[in-house]
Amino acid sequence: HGVPRVRGGHPEQREPGGGWGEPGGRPGDGYGSVTGPRNGAPASFAPPSPSGPVSPSGPASPFPRQRQAPGEGPRQDYLDAFGADGDVFAVRPRGRTPGAARPADPYASVTDWSAADGGASGGGGIPGGAEADADDEPPTGEPAPVKGARGRTFTGIAAAAVTTVLAVVVAGQVADGSDGSDMRAQSATDQARGAHDPASRDDERPTPSASASAKPLTYEQKMGKTYPLGATLKASGKFDAVPGIAKGTGKGQKYTYRIDVEQGLGLDGGLFAEAVQKTLNDDRSWAHNGARTFERVESGQPDFVITLASPGTTAEWCAKSGLDTTEDNVSCDSAATQRVMINAYRWAQGAAPYGDAIHAYRQMLINHEVGHRIGYNHVTCDKDGELAPVMQQQTKFVDHDGIDCRPNAWAYPNG
Known part of the structure; x- marks a missing residue:
């Protein structure tokens, strides 16, 4: 309708010709040093002047303009614009209705719980769950810190503790001459094996026994050993x-x-x-x-x-x-x-x-x-170099009377 298109940008962006009364702005009626809509926006949406004059296109704005130092949190006029019941800057679970009892979330981080939450109780942290949640109260004074600050503190403490433990473990590995490569290699091997193998052994993969490497002695080996x-x-x-x-x-x-x-x-x-x-x-x-x-x-x-x-x-x-x-x-x-x-x-x-x-x-x-x-008596060999008869007392001797015999275990050594 002939009105210039609204130009985007942050609400607090200072630029010449805006609705903030900066030098070089376009003069207008009823806005002190600056008149007319900012950047061509409709007059009903133009930011008010410090004195709150009547807008050219309607009644005086109910939101007096307040300047605020950087770093002091959200502007009060933005808080007031959303009513007393809503804190748009408070962190709430998606889809939660203000004032409703919050069921325990078993997946929520424990570090987000605080005394105001009442842990995981079903009444929003207040006995019986009848009173309104502290988050549902309208903001007053300085904006409250975002919930979870204490939780983040606990998280930082836990992270510091974990870092300390890891440092001790690494120091122990260095002292032992190990850089942990064995553990990493074992972990990688376990992961690779776990992708294809079941957690426990089965019949297709026999379990090695302690005696698998030690084969039992044969008859000949046992007969060749002495015993105490x-x-x-x-x-x-x-x-x-x-x-x-x-x-x-x-x-x-x-x-x-x-x-x-x-x-x-x-x-x-x-x-x-x-x-x-x-x-x-x-x-x-x-x-x-x-x-x-x-x-x-x-x-x-x-x-x-x-x-x-x-x-x-x-x-x-x-x-x-x-x-x-x-x-x-x-x-x-x-x-x-x-x-x-x-x-x-x-x-x-x-x-x-x-x-x-x-x-x-x-x-x-x-x-x-x-x-x-079976009826045989003792005999001895008669010539040097002969095999001693099996009935010779070979436990006591092989050689006798100047005759050198050879040991013999058989009655018929030649078969």
């Missing part, structure tokens, strides 16, 4: 039968036997039983050419009982057949009883003529004592 046992040990004198049975070759004369191990030896009874069965049924042993077969049982009445016992107990059982095993600490076939006695000290430690060949010595020990049980 005292030369004068006298154990309990009580025996346990090794459970299980083992069939022989099924050819020739059949012998059944049971394996007993004295309690308290600390030796592997299963290894001893396995060694007896394999040795006796070897073709180099008494089963040569199918002449005999040896079968292990665990109960009933076997033909004999091969017994692993301490030196003291061995001596007791051998004495029942008139044999003295205390000299040279040897074994025996106690012919007056069912027991073929194997001295556990010799089984565990070996004998000097065999040196480190403990496996071969144990085979000789079994073949020698069982040979007595």
Whole structure:
């Protein structure tokens, strides 16, 4: 309608020709030194003069113009323009109705709570929730500080505490010679793994065990080891039968036997039983050419009982057949009883003529004592360099009467 378009800008922007009475303004009626609408705005919206004259286009403005120093908060005339019930500069949750009870917001920052809020109570911080909220009162005097100042103080304190803790952690890592790269690498690895793998292990990814890297010893390895046992040990004198049975070759004369191990030896009874069965049924042993077969049982009445016992107990059982095993600490076939006695000290430690060949010595020990049980007596070698007969007392000696023999564990060493 012929009125110049309103020019934008901040309400307090000073510029020539505005409605603030600045020099160079356009003169007008009823506005003191400045008249007319500011920047071409309608007269009804022009800012009033300090004296509040009547506007050319209407009655006197109810909002007297007040100058205010910078930094003193919002102008009072702007506060008054929005009425006594509204504080447009107060921070409120979106969509909140003044005076209404505020439900607790579980997601609100705890640092925004203050004594005026009453924490998370349902009555807006006042018991019963009946009184009006302090935020709903009209502003008086100087504008109140924006809510949350105390909360921001608490936030600053918390941030300072966290910074202090982080500084201590970093200092500890530097003192330890670590820059935290290991932890960062581990964190990155965990994140990458978590994107593809479940939190716990499943059947598709086996859990490593402590014994996975340590493979169990083979029979040969166990038979090549010596084991601790005292030369004068006298154990309990009580025996346990090794459970299980083992069939022989099924050819020739059949012998059944049971394996007993004295309690308290600390030796592997299963290894001893396995060694007896394999040795006796070897073709180099008494089963040569199918002449005999040896079968292990665990109960009933076997033909004999091969017994692993301490030196003291061995001596007791051998004495029942008139044999003295205390000299040279040897074994025996106690012919007056069912027991073929194997001295556990010799089984565990070996004998000097065999040196480190403990496996071969144990085979000789079994073949020698069982040979007595099936009817063979002691013999010796006759020529230098010959293998000693298995019935020679090889625990005591290999060489005799100037004849040098070689150790031998088999009745038929050539097969």
